[in-house]
Amino acid sequence: MLFLINSNKMFFLFIIFFSTLISISSNSWLGCWIGLEINLLSFIPLISNPNNLLNSEASLKYFLTQSIASINFLFIVILNFLILKNSFNNNITSILINSSLLMKMGSFPFHFWFPNVVEGLSWFNCFILMTWQKISPMILLSYYMNLKFLFLVMIFNVIIGTLSSFNQTSMRKLMAFSSINNLGWLLLALSVSENLWMVYFLLYSLFIFIMCFLFYIINIFYVNQLFNLNLNFMIKFSILINFLSLGGLPPFLGFFPKWMIINYLILNNLLVMSFIFVMTSLIMLFIYIRIIYSSFMFYNIKLKWSKIFIKNNFLIFINIFSLISSLGLIISTLFFI
Template sequence: MKNSSMMLFFTMTVLSVILIINSNNWMSLWMGLEINMMAFISLIAKSKDHLISESMMMYFLVQSMGSVMVLLMIILNNSLMFYSMASTMTMNVLMMGMCIKLGVPPFHSWFPEMMSKLNWIKGLMLMTWQKIAPMFIMASCMSNLLMLFIILSVLAGALGGLNHTSLRKLIAYSSINHMGWMISCLYFNSNLWMMYLTIYTIMMTPLTVWMHYNKIYFMNQASVMTKTLTEKMVLSLNMLSMGGLPPFIGFYPKWMIIQSMMENGSKIIIIIMVMCSLLTLLYYMRMLTSMFMMNNYMNKWMIKNKNNKTMKMMFLINMMLPLGMYMFTF
């Protein structure tokens, strides 16, 4: 695919999300979702292999199902006569459609499979930018199903990746767990989900760029490719921040959500979400333990690496995380 075509489809992906955010009726919102779907499918169709073809077809079927739910919501909203009945049913249908598009449990089985077939850069877009439009639509409506989706997301994200060694699947299940926290923002404090997604994107971008640059897709590859102690420390700081360990900035949005939930008296759900976050932290600790246990036969601090600029960027961002935590807190 030519660079001009890539720029065209990337621009369409960005503009479609802007169209959805600025929509004032359901049909323009549905059009934005369709444009976003077709642009992202064209964007990932760079290489011609069977894995990309499977991921394209999987994404098309899942997103089309979610768009059909949006159309069904529009039809129900116009056909039902009683307003209370129409509002409750249509909001539930719309919420399920957006959960299908986001890969929220119990509609999550496509998300890790598709992540395992994409490269890291396209997977980063799927985990970050492609979540903005469905989350914005979910923020505009409230449903009684939100609490169920919160519990299922944190449980499926925590338990789903325990038996996997593929880093792309582990990151996908961790993203599902983070989705539970973002959905809880909608239920308790609707202004926090944008901040949570922004911080999640800042944490994920250097990690995925480093893994894409070194072609790391499994746990044992991460242990082999981190040759210097500097790389190991930078990678461990990033992963601990993604797991939500204080005092890093990854803990800050979770802390804000916990405070909002405490004010509403949802203590049992807080315990479930925190315990599931500890299980997702186990993913990263399992990889970091094997990485630090490998012996270095010589001091490699002064060795120049080919990805020196990438490591400097990761080191700068990760060193800013504890400082950012204290700046936000005090």
């Protein structure tokens, strides 16, 4: 996917990368805001396309929501330093700062823009929006967390991301609501430990990259295309394995970080919260399995001339990783014995 990007978009990708580094390495809130603004202004040209109305609409929606979040963030920071004399211990102030950062990453209760923006993007831009664009707000959120408020946000993230995934016909919207669901897990991992958050985020980004790459090379945007297209069995198998890993089914590799988070919840007697997180993961697995089961079982017309053959050396790596992921929990537990 990276090799198909022209030099202008590669330039904006480098700016996005360095703007994230500016935000997370700044020693002042104003420097963090500057990094967020550079990130916003560099991502807009990457997703906008004058020849595509959906891309232009998505870029406008993204610009408006991110601008509102940035204005709120800057206003609260200035208000604290100039008027409230840097009294960051105020609960209302912490909730306001957390809310502006939650709007940046597309979390509940500011998640309404996220699926609509993802629907108008290409798969590569969807991957960036669902992974890299969440790094800066989440790390800034870890500097100043209101845990009582965020626990409520985590629970509603996993519930809304799961319930909204039902009856979705668009694969991009399905992946967007899956991202909202995983955002609840990411916030919980961030409240536990930054190392746990990093492990979860890296594995989540890897699964999202593989899914977006597979959907990109076979040009799939809607669920019924998985049923109608005469796809190769290994491609469907890779989609199945990565869907199950993304949902957190043991013994796949995606279960490993969720296992550690559930273990933390049980050890700290947060049984109701662990029950909600586990049940929403099971419902997400049901949604994934229903889609991939239908694509395996529904055969409309099998014509040799309509067979889709894809020659891509990167698919070999994806198939190998899918086999490794199927034994991921066994491999991961060996390092802890």
